[in-house]
Amino acid sequence: MNYITLDYWDLASAAALLLINAGLSIVFQLGLARRLVIAAARMVVQLTMVGLVLKALFAVQSPWLTILVALAMVLFAGREAIARQERTFTGYWSYGIGTASMCVAALIVTLYAVTTQFEARSWFDPRYAIPLLGMILGNTMNGVSLCLDRLLSSAHAERIAIEARLALGADARTALSSVSRQAMRAGMLPTVNAMAATGLVSLPGMMTGQILAGVEPVEAVKYQILIMFLIGGGTALGVFAAIQFASKRLTDARHRLRLDRLTVKN
Amino acid sequence: MLQVENLSCRNLAPVSFTVDAGESVAVTGASGAGKSLLLRSLADLDPNDGEIFLDGRARSAMPAPAWRRRVVYVPAESGWWADHVGPHFDDRDAAAGFLHRLQLPAECMEWPVARLSTGERQRLALVRAMVLAPTVMLLDEPTSGLDHETTLRVEGVLHERLTGAAAIIFVSHDKAQADRFGRRRLHIEDGVIEEVPTEPRRS
Numbered sequence: 001m002n003y004i005t006l007d008y009w010d011l012a013s014a015a016a017l018l019l020i021n022a023g024l025s026i027v028f029q030l031g032l033a034r035r036l037v038i039a040a041a042r043m044v045v046q047l048t049m050v051g052l053v054l055k056a057l058f059a060v061q062s063p064w065l066t067i068l069v070a071l072a073m074v075l076f077a078g079r080e081a082i083a084r085q086e087r088t089f090t091g092y093w094s095y096g097i098g099t100a101s102m103c104v105a106a107l108i109v110t111l112y113a114v115t116t117q118f119e120a121r122s123w124f125d126p127r128y129a130i131p132l133l134g135m136i137l138g139n140t141m142n143g144v145s146l147c148l149d150r151l152l153s154s155a156h157a158e159r160i161a162i163e164a165r166l167a168l169g170a171d172a173r174t175a176l177s178s179v180s181r182q183a184m185r186a187g188m189l190p191t192v193n194a195m196a197a198t199g200l201v202s203l204p205g206m207m208t209g210q211i212l213a214g215v216e217p218v219e220a221v222k223y224q225i226l227i228m229f230l231i232g233g234g235t236a237l238g239v240f241a242a243i244q245f246a247s248k249r250l251t252d253a254r255h256r257l258r259l260d261r262l263t264v265k266n
Numbered sequence: 267m268l269q270v271e272n273l274s275c276r277n278l279a280p281v282s283f284t285v286d287a288g289e290s291v292a293v294t295g296a297s298g299a300g301k302s303l304l305l306r307s308l309a310d311l312d313p314n315d316g317e318i319f320l321d322g323r324a325r326s327a328m329p330a331p332a333w334r335r336r337v338v339y340v341p342a343e344s345g346w347w348a349d350h351v352g353p354h355f356d357d358r359d360a361a362a363g364f365l366h367r368l369q370l371p372a373e374c375m376e377w378p379v380a381r382l383s384t385g386e387r388q389r390l391a392l393v394r395a396m397v398l399a400p401t402v403m404l405l406d407e408p409t410s411g412l413d414h415e416t417t418l419r420v421e422g423v424l425h426e427r428l429t430g431a432a433a434i435i436f437v438s439h440d441k442a443q444a445d446r447f448g449r450r451r452l453h454i455e456d457g458v459i460e461e462v463p464t465e466p467r468r469s
Binding site: 160161162163164166167168169171178252254255256257 | 309310311312329330331332334335338339340341343345347391394395
């Protein structure tokens, strides 16, 4: 494979584009300048660290280290998933439910992929397991986050309708069915949209990355198709798990709607 | 028939009382005193302590949905989960008779919920509950949006439930209604519930 390596000047010149964002923020008083700087700095630091970690990880090839890194990724994803929600469960429930549903989905799909489609030397080969997990996790995180956000805000907004069903003797699952359906749709729609628009509207990052690295376009496309399926499966599993966990917590054994277990953030 | 023992909930002090078949109990008190909370606790919609027996069967021994079909709560603000009226009724034939008596046309099942007036919502919510043929009805201001004539019609229909051996516990801000329709009266003040003796009446 032959590709053009980037030097630091290349990166610095690209970073200059951020000045456009900063300028807009200042001129139109968007109040984003500070956040922008922090986000850009985070991106650089996080990616650099990931690069170093992956380099070390590839060199070592240890199942335990792979698991450790995977776990750390899931935990961070759990935090990010709930970071921007309007309403969350009180205490550790919010973090726990987000993380647990992603953990279930992303790990299942990644293991499935590594053991079946990729004839990796071993399931823990970090060169396959970690990038796959990363891509699946990123999308699952979005799905779970949107789904939980929608579920909790709809449950709050539609309290009267939900309790009307409960009061007439519906069980918790039936009473929540309309809001959980909305929430599952909200969680899965971006993935469906992404699949539909891929190739026409957007060229997916992974495929373009492979092409830039010198891979045959058709081979890169095959990879991308596989990834899209994995992402679709992961998101669906994650959204499903999130709905199960969250509706359990949103109601109790006596089939009551427990909005007192929610809290408003920000 | 309904036997409430040490029921308490958030800021409701423990209360015990019994309601017999055919009895209607008015719940009165200032706004925020806990009238709705009492009804919600009876229906087990809010976490609460204490025990309730219905015809000798303990509430805790029944699944909550089964309990709520027999002790049905009709809140002051009715909830609707579908766009049209029809899907809110499992048994439209059973509803038809009630609709007619409450001056609602049979085709109201096709109406969109968003276009219902407050009074129509209220009556439909009542019909929706009566279709279940509950043993106890917990009504939170059942006629607050209705004119006097319709109020009396609603009371007439409810009265039939009472003669059919049901019991009704209702919240009303209308003293005249509490006197007219309530055979007994529970008054709530700052979460403390007390039975107020009512003058014996010929009924």
